[in-house]
Amino acid sequence: MPDYEVTEERHDLRSTDAERAAFSEYFVEATGASQFVKRPIIRRSLMLATLPLAAIPLVVLRDLGPLPGTSLRHTVWSPGRRLLVYGTNQPITPAEFSAPGGMITIVPDGYQDDLDALAKAAVIIIKFRPGELQIPTRYAGSTVIGTMNWTVDNIVAYSKICTHVGCPAALYEQTTHHILCPCHQSTFDATTGATVIFGPAPRPLPQLPLTTDADGYLVAKSDFTQPVGPSFWERG
Amino acid sequence: MSDTFDVPKALSGTGSWLDDRFHGARGLRVFMRKVFPDHWSFMLGEIALWSFVLLLLTGTFLALFFVPSSAPVVYHGSYAKLDGLTVSQAYQSTLNISFDVRAGLLMREIHHWAADLFMASLTIHMLRVFFTGAYRKPREVNWLIGIGLFTLGLLEGLFGYSLPDDQLSGAGLRIFEGVLQGIPIVGTYAAFFLFGGPFPGDSIIPRLYILHVFLIPGLILALITAHLFIMVHQKHTQMPGLGKTEKNVVGQPFFPYFMAKGGAWFFFIFAALALLATFAQINPIWLYGPYNPVQISSASQPDFYMGILEGSLRVMPAWEWNFLGHTISFSVLIPAAIPFGIIFTGAGLWPFFERWATGDKSWHNINDRPRNAPIRTATGIAAVVFYGVLWAEGANDVIADFLSVPLYTVTWIARVLVFVGPAFGFYVTRRICLGLQRKDAELLEHGLETGVIRQLPNGEFIEVHRPLDEEERAPLEAKKVPALLPATGSEDENGVPAPQSLGALGRARSIANRAFAETVVVETNGHGNGHGNGHEPADEHAAVAAGHAELTSGDGGDGSGTSGTSATESGES
Numbered sequence: 001m002p003d004y005e006v007t008e009e010r011h012d013l014r015s016t017d018a019e020r021a022a023f024s025e026y027f028v029e030a031t032g033a034s035q036f037v038k039r040p041i042i043r044r045s046l047m048l049a050t051l052p053l054a055a056i057p058l059v060v061l062r063d064l065g066p067l068p069g070t071s072l073r074h075t076v077w078s079p080g081r082r083l084l085v086y087g088t089n090q091p092i093t094p095a096e097f098s099a100p101g102g103m104i105t106i107v108p109d110g111y112q113d114d115l116d117a118l119a120k121a122a123v124i125i126i127k128f129r130p131g132e133l134q135i136p137t138r139y140a141g142s143t144v145i146g147t148m149n150w151t152v153d154n155i156v157a158y159s160k161i162c163t164h165v166g167c168p169a170a171l172y173e174q175t176t177h178h179i180l181c182p183c184h185q186s187t188f189d190a191t192t193g194a195t196v197i198f199g200p201a202p203r204p205l206p207q208l209p210l211t212t213d214a215d216g217y218l219v220a221k222s223d224f225t226q227p228v229g230p231s232f233w234e235r236g
Numbered sequence: 237m238s239d240t241f242d243v244p245k246a247l248s249g250t251g252s253w254l255d256d257r258f259h260g261a262r263g264l265r266v267f268m269r270k271v272f273p274d275h276w277s278f279m280l281g282e283i284a285l286w287s288f289v290l291l292l293l294t295g296t297f298l299a300l301f302f303v304p305s306s307a308p309v310v311y312h313g314s315y316a317k318l319d320g321l322t323v324s325q326a327y328q329s330t331l332n333i334s335f336d337v338r339a340g341l342l343m344r345e346i347h348h349w350a351a352d353l354f355m356a357s358l359t360i361h362m363l364r365v366f367f368t369g370a371y372r373k374p375r376e377v378n379w380l381i382g383i384g385l386f387t388l389g390l391l392e393g394l395f396g397y398s399l400p401d402d403q404l405s406g407a408g409l410r411i412f413e414g415v416l417q418g419i420p421i422v423g424t425y426a427a428f429f430l431f432g433g434p435f436p437g438d439s440i441i442p443r444l445y446i447l448h449v450f451l452i453p454g455l456i457l458a459l460i461t462a463h464l465f466i467m468v469h470q471k472h473t474q475m476p477g478l479g480k481t482e483k484n485v486v487g488q489p490f491f492p493y494f495m496a497k498g499g500a501w502f503f504f505i506f507a508a509l510a511l512l513a514t515f516a517q518i519n520p521i522w523l524y525g526p527y528n529p530v531q532i533s534s535a536s537q538p539d540f541y542m543g544i545l546e547g548s549l550r551v552m553p554a555w556e557w558n559f560l561g562h563t564i565s566f567s568v569l570i571p572a573a574i575p576f577g578i579i580f581t582g583a584g585l586w587p588f589f590e591r592w593a594t595g596d597k598s599w600h601n602i603n604d605r606p607r608n609a610p611i612r613t614a615t616g617i618a619a620v621v622f623y624g625v626l627w628a629e630g631a632n633d634v635i636a637d638f639l640s641v642p643l644y645t646v647t648w649i650a651r652v653l654v655f656v657g658p659a660f661g662f663y664v665t666r667r668i669c670l671g672l673q674r675k676d677a678e679l680l681e682h683g684l685e686t687g688v689i690r691q692l693p694n695g696e697f698i699e700v701h702r703p704l705d706e707e708e709r710a711p712l713e714a715k716k717v718p719a720l721l722p723a724t725g726s727e728d729e730n731g732v733p734a735p736q737s738l739g740a741l742g743r744a745r746s747i748a749n750r751a752f753a754e755t756v757v758v759e760t761n762g763h764g765n766g767h768g769n770g771h772e773p774a775d776e777h778a779a780v781a782a783g784h785a786e787l788t789s790g791d792g793g794d795g796s797g798t799s800g801t802s803a804t805e806s807g808e809s
Contacts, residue, residue, distance in 0.1 A: 008484060061429070068425060071434060105530060116436065165415055165418075168530055203556070231417070236558060
């Protein structure tokens with residue numbers, strides 16, 4: 001194909017004054033004919049009658065989901081619920097988790113395949129050497145949210161769900177005792193109650209109160225005493 | 237085009253049949269001759285268009301086999317490593333597409349690469365439109381449609397790569413849900429209504445699916461159609477050059493040139509995507525595994541167009557308010573809303589801001605060369621740096637690993653750069669623009685250095701300059717500088733202050749106007765050129781006189797001011 005250029009004139013996009021005037025003229029005439037201007041009661045009642053349409057989404061979209069209620073404040077952990085090792089789904093005794101420096105992911109007994117439950121209830125347990133743990137007793141209002149008394153045999157349990165936007169805080173560095181969330185690098189100091197030492201997470205990973213049951217297995221003393229996971233408006 | 241031929245009966249017959257019914261001959265003839273200006277950067281938007289066509293084609297294929305359901309099934313497909321694992325139907329069907337459906341993996345990979353190319357070309361196309369000022373009157377609406385398309389493209393991509401329900405995309409959805417929860421007042425409800433209850437639930441995959449395959453593509457298609465119709469109606473902009481005016485379009489006719497070119501371009505892009513899909517594996521979900529909220533892997537990065545959001549979340553320090561029983565998490569809100577807010581809102585408002593600052597209400601069918609609009613170009617670069625820093629921070633763990641730098645150091649550098657970088661980029665770009673304007677001015681004034689050295693009668697050596705020819709001069713002379721608005725406090729001959737310069741807004745406008753009007757003077761008489769070589773240019777002219785025409789600056793011939801009318805920066809070096 002031979003390469004050649006052609007030139008095309010542009011025409012004004014703006015209509016001529018005559019065209020604009022003709023448009024206005026017809027618009028005014030036709031609107032007048034519709035009586036829309038002349039009869040305010042009809043006009044206003046018509047416009048008013050369309051208003052309820054705006055409420056349709058409120059009604060028809062209501063069943064998209066249940067109301068949150070207080071569900072974000074609770075997990076499936078309850079007094080005496082056993083800690084199962086993620087993967088094998090076996091309960092664990094403090095004696096079986098005796099090597100300091102280790103970290104294990106834990107799921108609640110009875111909910112090991114329930115993704116909705118796990119998204120809030122996943123826990124990590126970490127074993128420390130004697131004297132390494134220095135968890136202060138912390139309060140949120142009058143609720144205790146962290147204490148040494150919730151550990152068993154230098155084993156501490158923290159929520160695995162990052163308090164930033166909910167990724168699993170899955171990386172643990174033995175030498176520094178830092179827990180790192182690989183999504184946005186919030187870093188928590190496991191020795192002091194998972195306090196935040198870097199990154200965007202606004203508060204420590206909640207601590208799960210631990211104890212042992214009659215068979216010597218690690219169990220939860222109670223549910224978390226504060227909401228786990230990301231912030232939400234009603235959290236307070 | 238003198239090579240005529242006899243039109244076969246089949247063709248002319250069909251044409252007549254159609255024309256009898258649709259009266260198309262005249263309209264089509266006009267359209268066939270529609271002029272398309274030629275510049276490489278005008279092909280960028282077309283990449284996005286053709287990528288979208290390929291997305292529709294491959295996406296339709298994938299939808300034939302994909303099952304949008306979270307229902308658990310036990311996998312027993314060809315990929316032996318996952319055999320016996322309980323996965324969702326979405327994940328299983330994606331594995332089947334990848335391993336058991338003929339051409340399925342190729343289609344998946346083309347689809348994914350095409351999505352990335354769509355967003356990449358859209359981004360670069362928008363940068364082109366911004367830096368050349370092609371968004372100016374009468375094309376502001378098409379610029380806004382473009383921003384809408386970009387936003388929809390982001391959502392479409394995010395929802396699309398979340399569908400296979402693999403570990404990586406599940407982590408992305410988890411973050412999305414966490415961010416949603418962080419919105420004040422309505423956040424918790426928004427999250428519960430989108431996910432049909434607590435995360436992850438079993439509603440999100442089918443819901444994202446219908447948004448991804450129907451609602452958003454429909455909107456994108458509608459907006460692309462509007463975008464193209466408006467573009468055809470308003471005709472293309474063109475780069476400045478000889479014979480190009482605000483009143484014409486110079487280029488090649490649609491038929492046969494642009495049609496051949498555009499058609500070939502489609503097949504080039506198709507081929508490039510097919511090659512990428514074949515040789516550059518993307519999103520191997522069988523390696524990531526099915527989603528489980530308990531698991532995560534390091535170096536989890538979203539697709540590149542979501543990188544800025546990821547980086548913003550990573551760069552943000554912890555900050556949260558608790559009051560009256562409520563929580564506002566700025567650690568989430570600021571990263572989610574501010575960067576894209578600045579870029580989208582800024583881009584959307586910019587044409588109107590520029591119009592306000594320059595007082596320029598005229599049409600612009602000739603694009604600016606970026607150097608001739610230093611404030612615009614510098615602002616654009618500042619935005620690019622801002623985006624780039626946050627985007628790179630989205631891969632801070634990978635960068636830290638690759639460069640063996642501590643992770644927190646990378647984040648701290650980003651925290652500083654996100655503020656300093658744009659300011660530095662603005663300053664440097666503005667200086668570069670003015671420097672390039674100075675170079676243009678010198679070219680117009682002295683012509684090109686030829687490399688030929690002559691000796692003057694007095695023994696001095698000079699270099700001969702060749703004056704620019706008409707074609708070379710045209711783009712340089714097309715420079716336009718906004719007219720100066722009345723300065724703050726300026727008065728007319730009766731001592732009445734200019735009304736538009738009063739008040740805080742008037743002062744702001746005056747300052748903005750002066751910034752926009754900053755330019756480099758083109759000396760029109762060939763003196764005071766700032767060569768600094770110690771002799772008058774006139775001597776040089778006399779000495780090498782042959783053919784060295786006196787150069788004068790051209791006049792653009794429009795009302796918006798021309799070169800050198802509002803200088804605040806001299807051409808001296």
